[in-house]
Amino acid sequence: MKVDFKRIKPYGDTMDDGAVQLSFSLPVPCGEEAREAARQLVAKMGMEEPQVYHMADLGEGYTYFIVYGKCTHTVDFSSIRIPKVETDRMDFYGINRFIRERIGRKVVVLGACTGTDAHTVGIDAIMNMKGYDGEYGLERYPGIEAWNLGSQVPNEELLAQAIERNADSLLVSQVVTQKGVHIANLTQLVELTEAEGLREKLILVCGGPRITHEMALELGFDAGFGPGSLAPDVASFIVRELARRREEKERTGS
Amino acid sequence: MNGKLRLNPDQIRRARKAAARIAADVDTCIGKRTTVAVERTVLRLMGVDGVNLDGVPLPNVVVDRLLEKEGLSAGAATWVVNASLHYGLSPREVAEQTAAGSLDLVSVPRAGRESLLREGSRLAAGGLDRIAARRREREEKIARLGEGKKPYLYVIVATGDIYEDIVQGKSAARQGADIVAVIRSTGQSLIDYVPYGTTREGFGGTYATQENFRLMRQGLDEAGEEVGRYIRLCNYCSGLCMPEIAAMGAMERLDVMLNDALYGILFRDINMQRTLIDQAFSRMINGYAGIMINTGEDNYLTTADAVEAAHTVLASQFINEQFARMAGLPAEQMGLGHAFEMDPDLEDGFLMELAQAQMSREIFPNAPLKYMPPTKHMTGNIFKGHIQDAMFNLVGILTGQGVQLLGMMTEAMHTPHIHDRKLAIENARYIFHNARRLGEEIRFVPGGRVEKRAREVLDRAVGMLEEVESIGLFAALERGMLADVKRSRTGGKGLSGVLEKGEDYYNPFEIELRKRLGLGGREEGSAHESGLQTN
Numbered sequence: 120m121k122v123d124f125k126r127i128k129p130y131g132d133t134m135d136d137g138a139v140q141l142s143f144s145l146p147v148p149c150g151e152e153a154r155e156a157a158r159q160l161v162a163k164m165g166m167e168e169p170q171v172y173h174m175a176d177l178g179e180g181y182t183y184f185i186v187y188g189k190c191t192h193t194v195d196f197s198s199i200r201i202p203k204v205e206t207d208r209m210d211f212y213g214i215n216r217f218i219r220e221r222i223g224r225k226v227v228v229l230g231a232c233t234g235t236d237a238h239t240v241g242i243d244a245i246m247n248m249k250g251y252d253g254e255y256g257l258e259r260y261p262g263i264e265a266w267n268l269g270s271q272v273p274n275e276e277l278l279a280q281a282i283e284r285n286a287d288s289l290l291v292s293q294v295v296t297q298k299g300v301h302i303a304n305l306t307q308l309v310e311l312t313e314a315e316g317l318r319e320k321l322i323l324v325c326g327g328p329r330i331t332h333e334m335a336l337e338l339g340f341d342a343g344f345g346p347g348s349l350a351p352d353v354a355s356f357i358v359r360e361l362a363r364r365r366e367e368k369e370r371t372g373s
Numbered sequence: 374m375n376g377k378l379r380l381n382p383d384q385i386r387r388a389r390k391a392a393a394r395i396a397a398d399v400d401t402c403i404g405k406r407t408t409v410a411v412e413r414t415v416l417r418l419m420g421v422d423g424v425n426l427d428g429v430p431l432p433n434v435v436v437d438r439l440l441e442k443e444g445l446s447a448g449a450a451t452w453v454v455n456a457s458l459h460y461g462l463s464p465r466e467v468a469e470q471t472a473a474g475s476l477d478l479v480s481v482p483r484a485g486r487e488s489l490l491r492e493g494s495r496l497a498a499g500g501l502d503r504i505a506a507r508r509r510e511r512e513e514k515i516a517r518l519g520e521g522k523k524p525y526l527y528v529i530v531a532t533g534d535i536y537e538d539i540v541q542g543k544s545a546a547r548q549g550a551d552i553v554a555v556i557r558s559t560g561q562s563l564i565d566y567v568p569y570g571t572t573r574e575g576f577g578g579t580y581a582t583q584e585n586f587r588l589m590r591q592g593l594d595e596a597g598e599e600v601g602r603y604i605r606l607c608n609y610c611s612g613l614c615m616p617e618i619a620a621m622g623a624m625e626r627l628d629v630m631l632n633d634a635l636y637g638i639l640f641r642d643i644n645m646q647r648t649l650i651d652q653a654f655s656r657m658i659n660g661y662a663g664i665m666i667n668t669g670e671d672n673y674l675t676t677a678d679a680v681e682a683a684h685t686v687l688a689s690q691f692i693n694e695q696f697a698r699m700a701g702l703p704a705e706q707m708g709l710g711h712a713f714e715m716d717p718d719l720e721d722g723f724l725m726e727l728a729q730a731q732m733s734r735e736i737f738p739n740a741p742l743k744y745m746p747p748t749k750h751m752t753g754n755i756f757k758g759h760i761q762d763a764m765f766n767l768v769g770i771l772t773g774q775g776v777q778l779l780g781m782m783t784e785a786m787h788t789p790h791i792h793d794r795k796l797a798i799e800n801a802r803y804i805f806h807n808a809r810r811l812g813e814e815i816r817f818v819p820g821g822r823v824e825k826r827a828r829e830v831l832d833r834a835v836g837m838l839e840e841v842e843s844i845g846l847f848a849a850l851e852r853g854m855l856a857d858v859k860r861s862r863t864g865g866k867g868l869s870g871v872l873e874k875g876e877d878y879y880n881p882f883e884i885e886l887r888k889r890l891g892l893g894g895r896e897e898g899s900a901h902e903s904g905l906q907t908n
Contacts, residue, residue, distance in 0.1 A: 240749060
């Protein structure tokens with residue numbers, strides 16, 4: 120089957136059939152009018168032959184739909200460029216060896232769920248001794264001094280701890296957010312580190328289900344890690360970036 | 374009672390005895406202290422409510438003023454009741470005048486001790502009678518409307534806007550939910566006051582305020598009348614304002630409260646003395662109001678591995694049970710928590726989940742266990758997630774859980790959308806209905822995997838509880854024996870709100886609650902001998 124990468128469309132069982140499944144609710148009472156509204160709405164999304172396969176009354180004048188349609192839009196896959204964290208991923212042993220050989224001291228990493236966020240699953244997956252999905256967390260790395268400050272840490276507190284512990288890198292996790300509060304919170308941290316004159320010294324990393332590397336760069340972070348990232352991804356980036364900065368400093372400084 | 378797992382009753386007795394001593398030891402220590410939150414609760418129960426011109430709640434204004442004037446060790450009631458008697462004002466009016474600056478509580482001429490106690494106990498009786506009336510109201514409604522079958526279907530709303538919450542809660546009730554919980558704004562557990570009035574903005578949830586409680590209660594009552602089933606309302610009795618939330622919930626007829634003795638210490642870094650004192654008073658109120666508490670053992674598994682840390686969940690259930698008993702809360706109101714959090718890729722993981730749930734059921738036969746859904750291993754693959762939730766529901770019905778906190782396929786993605794809840798309820802109703810009596814038909818192979826697993830978890834819990842007992846709970850927390858988190862006795866948030874009770878300390882509500890709950894005074898039969906047993 121030949122794929123036209125300049126004009127790709129969703130695939131169901133036939134090339135370019137455009138098959139898409141959708142589910143959503145509308146604030147209208149359940150009935151034939153509701154079904155028609157869902158159908159029309161999906162047509163406006165650019166779907167041909169919208170089919171409402173399931174409709175359910177949610178009460179309070181709301182209705183739920185499962186709709187299939189054939190998407191008419193295409194995208195040019197060949198022109199897509201996504202900035203990625205450009206680091207070769209090392210494993211646990213490789214990272215520790217890298218630290219021994221290229222940095223020669225322990226790398227201090229502070230992790231926290233900042234602001235109002237109380238969901239530590241993400242930061243725990245990266246930091247905890249036990250780790251996640253078969254990968255040890257940073258606390259297990261002999262070359263890394265890892266401090267997990269937990270949840271709901273104010274940015275000011277994180278920064279105070281960073282100064283006290285002479286941190287090399289800050290890991291900020293943002294999991295559950297509402298109305299974009301994580302953006303404001305992440306931006307504030309960058310501003311605070313700048314105000315304290317620490318931005319150059321610190322490697323700022325953020326992560327979470329809604330974080331992308333591109334967005335992290337936009338906010339002034341050094342890297343962003345989305346869902347599925349594990350400790351070695353984060354650690355590889357940190358140690359290479361730290362080594363890069365040190366070597367650059369040595370070159371320009373001396 | 375050997376049950377399906379043939380658990381060793383001697384091991385269960387040992388665990389319970391150790392937990393009873395752990396709780397009794399703590400009780401002796403916390404009996405000598407009070408907190409700003411307890412004192413604010415006393416004021417709320419006397420009818421003090423509202424805010425001053427700067428928006429500070431009046432209970433905070435009064436308690437802060439008494440702290441400043443070094444009068445709080447006598448208890449807020451001492452001063453407010455005294456001023457009430459002297460000026461012939463209600464406690465609320467006394468608080469309003471204190472806030473306005475026209476009344477100085479500590480310089481009001483002191484009434485005789487006897488008339489103070491008489492007025493105090495009159496106010497306490499009045500306050501508690503109001504709570505008893507709300508409890509009767511619940512009982513009447515349930516008798517008239519009926520209620521869902523257990524496991525109750527428990528769903529969460531979390532829009533941040535109480536009016537939007539009401540729409541979502543009513544919709545959930547129509548779809549079959551039995552309990553609607555309003556998730557709190559994530560910052561709330563660490564603020565040392567309860568916000569006032571209706572709120573329409575929050576972070577990851579809606580602020581718990583008395584007015585929000587009232588509005589949601591009204592909405593669910595309406596939905597309950599329409600669907601012909603009593604709909605329970607749940608909120609969070611945790612954080613720095615734990616007992617105040619209990620009082621507000623009791624006054625607004627909430628039915629279920631998240632309320633854990635150790636959660637705040639371990640997972641919110643609240644000072645251990647503060648939380649342990651606050652939980653004791655809050656549980657007396659919850660107990661008296663007929664509110665089911667839900668404990669937070671599921672949290673042990675969000676950081677630790679569910680297979681390895683299973684015994685910590687059981688140990689915490691034993692400890693929570695004993696703290697609840699000391700506060701006069703009957704077993705029927707103890708929604709002890711546990712969770713379905715094992716890695717779905719684990720071979721025979723389902724068997725271990727089954728063992729854990731069945732074991733909890735058999736060890737706490739009268740408690741309406743609260744079963745928490747998978748969260749840690751939910752991935753954003755909503756289709757797989759829906760099946761994980763189905764497996765969880767199957768264990769729930771098979772083992773006779775009391776409260777099933779329904780898993781959402783969109784867990785770890787966003788707060789539930791209206792149809793996420795619908796799909797979750799559909800999932801649970803299908804499985805509960807379709808497999809209603811499966812548990813009655815199932816026996817486990819003697820010496821088989823399920824039985825062995827349950828025994829192993831119980832044995833490890835006994836070991837852990839006896840170790841904690843030997844050094845005491847405070848020391849165990851300091852050493853990080855629970856949830857691998859080390860907490861110091863004087864660290865954490867809220868310690869400045871803990872104070873020693875003075876000679877003249879007076880809390881008429883605690884006295885009246887102890888009387889009505891049939892609890893003895895704290896001094897009698899203290900630590901290390903009164904091994905409270907539940908069966």
